[in-house]
Amino acid sequence: MPAPTNRFLKACRGEPTDTTPVWFMRQAGRYLPEYRALRAKMDMLSMVRTPEIAAEVTLQPVRRLGVDAAIVFADILLPLLPMGAPFRFAQGEGPVFDDPIRGLADIERLRVDLGDELDYVGRTLELVAKELPQDVALIGFAGAPFTLAAYLIEGGHSRNFARVKELMWGDEAAWRLLMEKLAEVCLTYLRMQLRHGAQVVQLFDSWVGCLSPEDYARYVLPYSAAILGGLRRDGALSIHFGTDTATLLPLMAKASASVLGVDWRLPLDSARGILPAGLPLQGNLDPLLLLAPPEVALEGVRRTLRAARGGPHIFNTGHGLVPETPPDLVKRVVDLVHEEGRS
Numbered sequence: 001m002p003a004p005t006n007r008f009l010k011a012c013r014g015e016p017t018d019t020t021p022v023w024f025m026r027q028a029g030r031y032l033p034e035y036r037a038l039r040a041k042m043d044m045l046s047m048v049r050t051p052e053i054a055a056e057v058t059l060q061p062v063r064r065l066g067v068d069a070a071i072v073f074a075d076i077l078l079p080l081l082p083m084g085a086p087f088r089f090a091q092g093e094g095p096v097f098d099d100p101i102r103g104l105a106d107i108e109r110l111r112v113d114l115g116d117e118l119d120y121v122g123r124t125l126e127l128v129a130k131e132l133p134q135d136v137a138l139i140g141f142a143g144a145p146f147t148l149a150a151y152l153i154e155g156g157h158s159r160n161f162a163r164v165k166e167l168m169w170g171d172e173a174a175w176r177l178l179m180e181k182l183a184e185v186c187l188t189y190l191r192m193q194l195r196h197g198a199q200v201v202q203l204f205d206s207w208v209g210c211l212s213p214e215d216y217a218r219y220v221l222p223y224s225a226a227i228l229g230g231l232r233r234d235g236a237l238s239i240h241f242g243t244d245t246a247t248l249l250p251l252m253a254k255a256s257a258s259v260l261g262v263d264w265r266l267p268l269d270s271a272r273g274i275l276p277a278g279l280p281l282q283g284n285l286d287p288l289l290l291l292a293p294p295e296v297a298l299e300g301v302r303r304t305l306r307a308a309r310g311g312p313h314i315f316n317t318g319h320g321l322v323p324e325t326p327p328d329l330v331k332r333v334v335d336l337v338h339e340e341g342r343s
Contacts (some may be wrong), residue, residue: 008068008137012200012237012258014280014312020305021068021343022334023139025241025287026320027061028073032327034060044089044127048074048339049120055127062136063163064327065334069137070128070198072193074121076143076204076292077151082117083110083181085152100155101167104174112184114192121189122196137200141192144205144242145182146224152178161210168219175219183223187230194236202239203227206319209244216248223254232256239282243319250274264289264318268307280312286318290325290333301336315341 008021015127029035035057038047039242047053057073077087077095090096101107121140130139143151168175190201208220224240231238238254253260253275260279262271264286274340289300304315315337321330 005067006135006137006199008314009199009237011280011312011314012137012239012284014258014278017312018342019338020308020313020315022315022337022341023067023069023071024061024065024317024321024330025071026056026322027065027067027330029070029321029326030323031321031330032064034063034064037331038212041053041241044075048078048124051120051123051127054120054124055131058124058128059131062132062324067136067186067317067334068155069139070132070142071139071202072121072125072128076141076147076206078121078206079114079142080119080148080152083112083124083185085110087151087254090156095151097172098154100163100288101149101152101178103167104171107174107178107181108180110178112188113217114188116294117272118189118192122192125193125197137253138198139200139202139239139264140190140198141202142186142189142193143228144203144208144220144227145179146220147207148182148186148203149175149178150207158207161207164210167251168215179219179223183226187227190231190236190238191234194231194234200239200258201231202241202261205240205242208242208248211248213247216251221251221255224252227327228255228257232258240250241282253279259314261316262318267295268304269310270307272311278311280314281308282314282316284316285333287319287321287325290317290329294329294332298336301333302340305337305340313341 010017011021058070062070087095087097088147097163113256150164226240238257239259240257246266258283262283264284285304289297
């Protein structure tokens with residue numbers, strides 16, 4: 001009997017697939033009752049630092065949904081801990097940095113040697129890799145330098161990223177040093193995940209959509225390209241993702257990821273018109289559409305599949321699933337993508 005075909009990996013390489021592969025950002029998490037049962041007993045950081053628990057959470061949606069890829073249960077901010085930038089999760093606020101970066105001296109103190117402080121993520125990947133079916137891929141990930149810098153400088157979430165832009169425009173030497181350090185750490189971290197079983201890695205630049213194309217090209221692209229170009233030279237598969245990036249996509253494509261993520265604000269056929277021919281795209285259902293009546297949500301899935309025709313495609317939401325998402329509807333979406341993605 002031939003080995004099962006891993007359609008997700010084939011799509012990442014731009015190869016033909018038997019049907020459209022599908023996975024979801026934040027597919028392991030608060031919308032699943034089995035996750036909530038574990039979360040009631042442990043805080044978030046304790047969960048990700050316990051490989052047996054993190055592996056179980058990673059596998060939960062694979063068992064329930066039949067997705068084509070699992071993404072390791074972790075957090076984009078984890079590499080900042082060994083760098084010397086501790087944070088905490090505040091109820092209702094998300095991550096909080098009590099000592100945000102304010103200038104060059106703070107940046108100079110940041111370390112770039114991860115040591116073995118993130119080995120628990122590698123161990124989680126190893127445990128998951130042993131359990132995954134051959135036809136389900138394993139994704140690792142990291143936060144991109146700009147998004148990590150935004151958290152470090154703003155001290156948490158921000159509406160307008162005023163402090164980030166103040167440093168970026170006002171002290172380019174300090175900005176360059178910060179981005180160089182973050183790029184080095186991200187690449188080291190992603191390579192570690194690949195050594196421990198990840199087959200693809202995704203670089204999340206969740207907040208980069210706040211920038212103009214000119215600022216992205218000058219202040220961000222060189223550092224994302226250093227990471228993704230390094231991975232490409234290694235022969236590794238990668239996905240580059242950001243939100244609110246319709247004006248940035250052609251520049252993001254220059255960073256040379258294997259796959260480019262597109263959020264829901266731009267139809268995939270429109271994205272293909274401004275991107276290199278044959279570039280695999282990932283996306284791009286609005287995740288909140290899964291809170292709509294099922295028939296509305298499923299028509300949105302069909303519309304996304306129609307717009308994706310004309311090139312390699314991995315179905316996903318345009319950002320992460322929200323806690324209110326009905327798990328049964330997510331399963332229906334997976335089944336529909338597999339059924340109608342064959343045409």
